[in-house]
Every structure is written in C-alpha cells, then in structure tokens.
Amino acid sequence: MSPSSSQIQVFRHFLRLEHKGRFLVVPSLLAMLMILLQNLHLGLVLMKPSRVVGFTAFTVAAYKPYFDIDTSDVLERIKDSLFPFRGSFNEKTASNPDLYGPFWICTTLIFVAASIGTFVTYIAHKLNKKEWDYDINLVTWSAGLFYGYVTIVPLVLYIILKYFSAPSGLVQLFCLYGYSLSVFIPALCLSLVPLDIVRWVVAGVSGFMSATFVALNLRAHIKSAGERWFLIVAGIFLLQLALSVILKLYLFTVRV
Amino acid sequence: MSDNDTIPLHPSSQSDIDEIENLIHASVQSGPATVFPARPPSPPRASIPVSSSPFMPSNIPPHPPSTTQKPQAVPVPPPLPASSGNGRANMAASGFGSPPNTLTEPVLDTVKRDLSRIVSNLKLVVFPNPFREDPGKALRDWDLWGPFFFIVFLGLILSWSASVKKSEVFAVAFALLAAGAVILTLNVLLLGGHIIFFQSLSLLGYCLFPLDVGALICMLKDNVIVKVVVVCVTLAWSSWAAYPFMSSAVNPRRKALALYPVFLMYVSVGFLIIAID
Numbered sequence: 001m002s003p004s005s006s007q008i009q010v011f012r013h014f015l016r017l018e019h020k021g022r023f024l025v026v027p028s029l030l031a032m033l034m035i036l037l038q039n040l041h042l043g044l045v046l047m048k049p050s051r052v053v054g055f056t057a058f059t060v061a062a063y064k065p066y067f068d069i070d071t072s073d074v075l076e077r078i079k080d081s082l083f084p085f086r087g088s089f090n091e092k093t094a095s096n097p098d099l100y101g102p103f104w105i106c107t108t109l110i111f112v113a114a115s116i117g118t119f120v121t122y123i124a125h126k127l128n129k130k131e132w133d134y135d136i137n138l139v140t141w142s143a144g145l146f147y148g149y150v151t152i153v154p155l156v157l158y159i160i161l162k163y164f165s166a167p168s169g170l171v172q173l174f175c176l177y178g179y180s181l182s183v184f185i186p187a188l189c190l191s192l193v194p195l196d197i198v199r200w201v202v203a204g205v206s207g208f209m210s211a212t213f214v215a216l217n218l219r220a221h222i223k224s225a226g227e228r229w230f231l232i233v234a235g236i237f238l239l240q241l242a243l244s245v246i247l248k249l250y251l252f253t254v255r256v
Numbered sequence: 257m258s259d260n261d262t263i264p265l266h267p268s269s270q271s272d273i274d275e276i277e278n279l280i281h282a283s284v285q286s287g288p289a290t291v292f293p294a295r296p297p298s299p300p301r302a303s304i305p306v307s308s309s310p311f312m313p314s315n316i317p318p319h320p321p322s323t324t325q326k327p328q329a330v331p332v333p334p335p336l337p338a339s340s341g342n343g344r345a346n347m348a349a350s351g352f353g354s355p356p357n358t359l360t361e362p363v364l365d366t367v368k369r370d371l372s373r374i375v376s377n378l379k380l381v382v383f384p385n386p387f388r389e390d391p392g393k394a395l396r397d398w399d400l401w402g403p404f405f406f407i408v409f410l411g412l413i414l415s416w417s418a419s420v421k422k423s424e425v426f427a428v429a430f431a432l433l434a435a436g437a438v439i440l441t442l443n444v445l446l447l448g449g450h451i452i453f454f455q456s457l458s459l460l461g462y463c464l465f466p467l468d469v470g471a472l473i474c475m476l477k478d479n480v481i482v483k484v485v486v487v488c489v490t491l492a493w494s495s496w497a498a499y500p501f502m503s504s505a506v507n508p509r510r511k512a513l514a515l516y517p518v519f520l521m522y523v524s525v526g527f528l529i530i531a532i533d
Contacts, residue, residue: 064446067446067448068448071510107517111520111524115527134418136421136424136425136428
C-alpha cells in the first residue's frame with residue numbers, strides 16, 4: 001500500500017508537460033519536493049522496524065540504528081569498496097546500512113583534498129620562487145563538493161529509482177556512495193607526485209574504480225527496473241568519473 | 257521570603273521567581289542537598305536573589321550592581337566580556353543552598369572565581385594528574401568559558417598570522433572548532449556511548465589548550481621546520497589529553513570509531529596552523 005503511487009501519477013503528469021510548460025515548473029518542483037520529503041521521512045523511519053512514531057527526524061535516537069556498527073565492520077566495508085568488481089557490497093550491507101562510514105570518509109576526504117591541494121600549490125610556488133598565500137577557499141570549496149555530492153546524488157537517484165518502480169532504501173544509497181568515495185583518499189595521496197601525466201592516470205584509475213563499484217552494485221539491484229536500467233547505470237558511472245576529473249582539475253591545476 | 261517589589265517586574269520573571277522560591281523552600285526543608293548530581297556546586301554559585309533589589313530577568317544585562325564596578329574591570333580586557341556574562345551565567349546557575357549575594361559581589365571576585373575554575377579544569381584535563389583514569393570524577397565541575405576562550409584565541413591567532421583573507425580564516429577556524437566539537441559529541445552519542453553533551457564539549461575545548469600554545473609559538477617563530485615540530489608535539493599532547501575521556505565513553509569494540517574523528521579534527525587544526533603564514 002504505497003502512498004506514493006498516486007503521487008507518482010501526479011508527478012508523471014506534471015513531467016509530461018502537455019500544457020504550456022513554463023508556469024508548471026514551480027508547482028512540479030514543489031510536488032517533487034513534497035514527494036521527496038515524505039518518502040525521505042518514510043524511508044528513514046521504516047528502514048528499521050523501530051518504535052518511533054511521529055516526526056522524530058530531529059532526535060538523536062532516530063539515527064542511532066544507522067550507527068550500530070563496530071570498528072571491524074567499518075574496516076571490512078572499506079576494504080570491500082576497494083575491490084569494485086565483486087559487486088556484493090549492497091547485499092552485505094542491506095541489513096545494516098550505516099551512516100558513520102559515509103560521513104567520516106567524506107570529512108577525511110575534505111581534509112585530505114584541502115591539505116594536498118595546498119601542499120601542491122606551495123611546492124609549485126616555492127620551486128618558482130614566487131610568493132605563496134594560503135587559500136582558505138580550498139577547504140570550503142572541497143567541503144561543499146563532497147558533502148553536496150554524497151547528499152544530492154543519492155537523493156536524486158532515490159527519486160529516479162522510485163519513479164521506475166525499483167525502489168532502493170535511501171540509507172543504502174548513502175552508504176554505497178559514501179564508501180565509494182573511499183578510493184579517492186589513496187588516490188589523492190598518490191597525486192602528490194609532481195608529474196602531470198601521473199596525476200591524470202591516478203585520477204582516471206580511481207574514478208574508474210569508484211564508478212564501477214557504484215555501477216555494479218546498483219546494476220544487480222535495478223535490473224528489474226525494465227529497459228531503462230542501462231541508462232541509469234551509465235549515467236551514474238559517468239557522474240562519478242566526472243567527479244574524479246573535477247577534483248583533478250581543481251586541486252592540481254597550478255597557476256603559478 | 258516573599259517578594260515585595262514596588263517596581264513592576266517583567267511579566268515572564270514572576271513565574272521564574274515563584275519557581276525558584278519553591279525550590280529554595282524545598283531545599284531548605286530537605287537540607288542542603290544538591291539539585292544537579294552532575295555538578296556539585298563546590299564554589300558557591302549565585303542564586304537568583306529574592307530580596308527586593310531591582311531584579312532583572314536573565315536575558316537583560318544586569319544594571320545597578322555591576323555598573324558601579326564596571327570601571328574596575330575595564331583595564332583587564334580579556335575577562336571583560338566574561339564579567340558581564342559571568343554575572344548572567346551565575347544568575348542562571350544552580351546552587352540553591354548558597355548565600356544569595358553573589359550577584360552583588362564585586363565583578364573582580366566573579367572573574368577571579370571563574371578564572372580559577374578554568375585553571376583547575378585545565379590542570380585536570382591537560383596535565384598529568386591522578387584523576388585522569390576516572391573521567392567521571394575529573395571534569396565534574398565543567399564550564400564552557402574555558403573552551404570559549406581557547407577557541408576564540410586560536411581563531412584570533414590564526415587570523416593574525418594570515419596575510420590575506422584574515423576574516424575568512426577566523427570564520428573557518430571558529431566554525432571548524434565549534435561545529436567539530438558538537439559533531440564529535442554527537443558521534444559518540446550515536447555510537448551508543450555514554451557522555452553528557454556539554455561535559456564533552458567542555459572537554460574538547462580544554463584539550464585545545466596545547467594547540468593554542470603551539471599556534472602562539474608558530475606565530476612568533478616563522479621557520480617551517482620549527483612549526484612542523486611544534487605542531488606535532490602539541491598535537492600529540494592534545495590527543496593524549498582527549499584519549500581517556502573519549503575511549504571510556506564507548507563500547508571497547510567501537511573505541512577507534514570514536515577516537516579517529518577527534519584525531520582528524522586536531523590534525524586538521526594543526527595543519528591550518530602550519531599552513532597559515
């Protein structure tokens with residue numbers, strides 16, 4: 001008894017845009033937002049059979065089930081994410097998706113990206129005997145990029161999967177995306193090497209590994225979605241590759 | 257001890273005064289028992305006076321008792337924001353069995369008492385002492401002034417050391433430290449640990465003291481090697497200070513999950529200190 005099926009109909013109707021499309025953009029966005037919020041709440045509350053009722057999204061206790069994880073589990077999941085061709089991550093974490101890994105991997109990535117980006121520009125400036133000033137915008141920019149990516153892309157994917165009637169839990173998607181970024185940490189450390197070709201190779205390889213990890217794990221799940229699954233998987237793959245390229249371009253393009 | 261004010265009070269304060277009067281009556285009848293088990297009022301904390309002095313509620317700055325004392329506090333700039341705030345903070349604090357005249361005491365006394373509390377907390381948290389293994393006993397008398405000073409001090413030092421974008425540096429440093437302390441505490445709570453929220457914030461703030469010292473030294477000495485060495489030493493000191501409290505708060509199988517973020521935050525702050533020149 002999914003309350004969202006009628007909402008999906010409404011959503012599809014708006015999307016068809018049979019009428020003059022322009023003035024329907026705002027209502028359709030609002031409808032999308034409503035569906036999203038309702039499903040987000042339902043998704044988070046129904047994910048674990050718990051005794052919470054009502055809108056408890058602002059209490060600590062509502063999120064405790066997603067942090068019910070030990071050190072050994074986290075390390076094992078990170079190790080799993082470094083081997084993208086197994087495709088079994090989703091099944092292993094289906095019963096106990098956690099939000100600890102995604103959040104702290106993102107935060108570590110922000111710190112590593114900011115520090116390595118700073119270090120690279122420092123070395124480049126010193127080698128050319130130029131003045132160097134610390135650019136605090138690296139920290140804020142990389143924070144926006146990583147947190148935004150791990151928050152928005154799974155949300156959009158969740159909506160798209162619901163639309164194609166192959167629903168996946170929202171927290172599972174957060175978990176998947178969060179752990180998929182873990183391969184960028186060693187990649188960024190390796191990019192310290194001052195050769196540009198090495199940096200491009202590292203960015204390409206890590207982007208490819210991360211993208212295949214996400215794509216393979218998702219493919220097994222959404223094969224039931226019908227004929228559009230390949231498009232979705234390809235889109236996700238390209239998006240992750242694009243993230244890797246953007247990282248490389250922003251952090252390691254030194255304008256001396 | 258009922259109130260006989262002729263000056264009309266702020267409408268919201270009457271219920272506060274009634275409530276506090278009831279509690280004072282109850283505590284007087286039941287003996288000098290402490291009301292809040294986590295914070296035994298070892299130094300006599302202020303209670304809301306129920307005598308006929310013109311009593312202002314806590315969200316309006318205290319006027320008559322402190323204004324006469326304010327010129328005394330002016331030549332001591334760092335505690336100055338503390339002095340007016342201390343009066344307010346002490347007004348709102350617990351301690352219903354203590355004498356009701358700490359609001360009328362000289363501001364210098366309040367400042368001295370708070371400073372001595374900061375120093376004693378610092379000694380308990382950051383320096384080796386026999387209470388470190390029992391976290392519950394050590395930071396019983398926590399406060400938030402010490403952490404506030406240390407965070408603002410670190411932000412100011414980083415801002416002074418920066419040659420460009422000074423205000424952005426201060427903003428990022430302050431936000432990182434303040435939000436970081438809150439997030440670290442939430443992290444421990446979510447992992448199923450047992451800590452008191454503000455006690456943990458207080459602890460993480462006090463553990464910044466070594467990094468403050470390190471930042472000060474780095475600002476004065478501009479050599480990169482010296483900076484790296486100093487920051488590494490103070491970083492290790494900060495982590496050592498925070499370790500017993502954080503590790504005892506969670507399940508031993510999740511100890512690393514609780515400690516890693518603390519380490520990450522201190523490393524990032526250390527990195528900021530090195531990089532800003």
